[in-house]
Amino acid sequence: MSLAAIDWNSLFGSVFVFDNYGELLSLLRNSVWAGAVLGLVGGLVGTFVMMRDLAFSVHGIAELSFAGAAAALLIGADVVTGSLVGSVLAALIMGFMGLRAREGNSFVGVLMPFGLGLGILFLSLYEGRSSNKFSLLTGQIVSVSSLQLTSMIVLSVVVLATLLVVWRPLTFASTDPLVAQAKGLPMRSLAIVFMVVLGISVAMSVQIVGALLVLALLITPAAAAMNLTSSPARTVVLSVVFAELAMVGGILLALGGNVPISPYVTTISFAVWLVSRCVRAVRERSSSYRRTTTPRSTTPLGAGGAVQNRTRTAAGSTLSEAGSGPSRSPSP
Amino acid sequence: MNAPEPAPEVTTRSGADDAVVRLRDARLAFGDRTLWSGLDLDVAPGEYLAVLGSNGTGKTSFLRVLLGLLPLTSGTVRVNGTRPRAAAARVGYVPQQRGFPARTPLRARDLVAQGVDGHHWGIRLHPRRVHRTVDELLERVGATDYADAPVGVLSGGEQQRLRVAQALAADPTLVLCDEALLSLDLHHQHVVSELVHEQRERSGCAVVFVTHDVNPIIEHVDRILYLANGSFRIGTPDQVLRSDVFSELYGTRIEVLRSNGRILVAGRPDSSHHTDSPEELIP
Ligand SMILES: Nc1ncnc2c1ncn2[C@@H]1O[C@H](COP(=O)(O)OP(=O)(O)OP(=O)(O)O)[C@@H](O)[C@H]1O
Ligand SMILES: [Mg+2]
Secondary structure, rough: HHHHHHHHHHHHHHHHHOOHHHHHHHHHHHHHHHHHHHHHHHHHHHHHHHOOOOOHHHHHHHHHHHHHHHHHHHOOOHHHHHHHHHHHHHHHHHOOOOOOHHHHHHHHHHHHHHHHHHHHHHHHHHHOOHHHHHHHHOOOOOOHHHHHHHHHHHHHEEEEHHHHHHHHHHHHHHHHHHHHOOOOOOOOHHHHHHHHHHHHHHHHHHHHHHHHHHHHHHHHHHHHHHHHHOOOHHHHHHHHHHHHHHHHHHHHHHHOOOOOOOOHHHHHHHHHHHHHHHHHHOOOOOOOHHHOOOOOOOOOOOOHHHHHHOOHHHHHHHHOOOOOOOOOOOOO | OOOOOOOOHHHHHOOOOOEEEEEEEEEEEEEOOOEEEEEEEOOOOOEEEEEOOOOOOHHHHHHHHHHOOOOOOEEEEOOOOOHHHHHHHHEEEEOOOOOOOOOOOHHHHHHHHHHHHHOOOOOOOOHHHHHHHHHHHHHHHHHHOOOOOOOOOOHHHHHHHHHHHHHHHHOOOEEEEOOOOOOHHHHHHHHHHHHHHHHHHHHOOEEEEOOOOOOOHOOOOOEEEEEOOOOOEEEEHHHHOOOHHHHHOOOOOOOEEEEEOOOEEEEEOOHHHHHOOOHHHHH
């Protein structure tokens, strides 16, 4: 008990620094706002990333964004512009290759180390402050200038406005491509528009959480939300709430310390996901229990997602359908 | 059950100017393999066309042409009097069954709602109105019980009924069903085929129904498009489902029998072009 307390105190002393907190907060107000803006964008875009199964692409884009930023650093150009060029370029290439999950993955796998390698090359050639180098990979919050904040706000307005316009078709195209295409939706344009939006969001995230940890902002909150609900509207709301919690919470905790911001963000993000996963497991246990008591289904509700989709054979489900009653308790 | 329909009536119906589907000298080929050619076809409003044929004869491709997703190799196609792409919003489509991934963030009602307004730009401004429409549709297909269940965990038959509700949502002038009865038990085959039929009665839409087994829908079918060996036959069930027609199509002796209103096919066709026999097509 007392041992634990000592450990906790020493850990707390090095990681959580709250000296002159109020002063710091007002000094670093820009950072908090940047985090809030990023949380909103990350939560929204993350939902579509999950729907479209693009997690791996996000990682690939982030590495090329890093390469772009490193190149900008080397030639003395604006780092934000550099990372934006890198990520939008990467996103567009992936978009035009018509990437969706499976075929895309190998391509992203090829592109990603190339981007990372380029970035490391540029950084090793760069002779400026080394803290700049490190922050591109792991994030920073101290030096969010007003100019940087303004550019982030402008970019996020662009992202949000675009998402609002394509909201329904993009949701349709992402969750039910076969019928969406039959309805005459421009699948390819939607994919490319979304990739540009994704590229911009990744470039913004790289500024704050760093290239290596973009996923904590663009995947984890949405994944946690999807553990808790299947309603698209609720997924979006929860995802934004979780992303804000991770970003703003992480920044508020990181303000005083010397540790980069990303461990805080990723830890909160992961904790939220862990809780959501437990909630889902508990719920699935109870609803799978309900299911097996009805003659309707032979597969337990929760167990393995893969078993019950796509590959289900006609015979299996036809048999389990026979004698089905009208009653069924709706799943959460 | 299959009261013979006089041929002249069909001709006048299909010759009408307001045809929902109009194909003229249509040909579809992949490389040097011709699926069908010289296809002239008018589908009138309210008409029920069944498309039959073995695997790989181009039934799904036929629907993809009507959806504007596949260009004809030659000839013309009009849907509702315009290009298929332009008409797509008023076409209901039940795809050949493919389940949803288990973690798809959609509930049954969201899937149907996408059929109502998923193709509109912007965000949903009147959620309540859409909600009401969706409730009605769910009620019609008997899916109210699982309205709030995630689509990924529903059985194939349950998903299929949602697909039908989704297809009917846009008040279609044309409903395209690709093997919509596959993996349904007899009871639900009946339920789904009645739903499609009922929509036709209610709104006067045309139906193009691709199927391997014509029996569950035979009482509703006006005409049949039978694809085989790169050629085809069009006509009423009584004109097409005949021993001499089948024997000619497959180039071997085939008997088409009727028993208790069900249609049975006996005798194996030359199976070199086909992965299955007509017995399986029309048991
Ligand atoms: N885009 C394409 N390029 C080349 N060949 C194609 C293409 N689409 C379809 N085919 C070929 O055309 C043939 C007809 O395919 P289609 O999917 O229309 O068959 P189907 O009649 O629906 O068969 P099933 O009963 O198995 O569903 C198949 O042999 C298929 O391989
Ligand atoms: Mg097919």
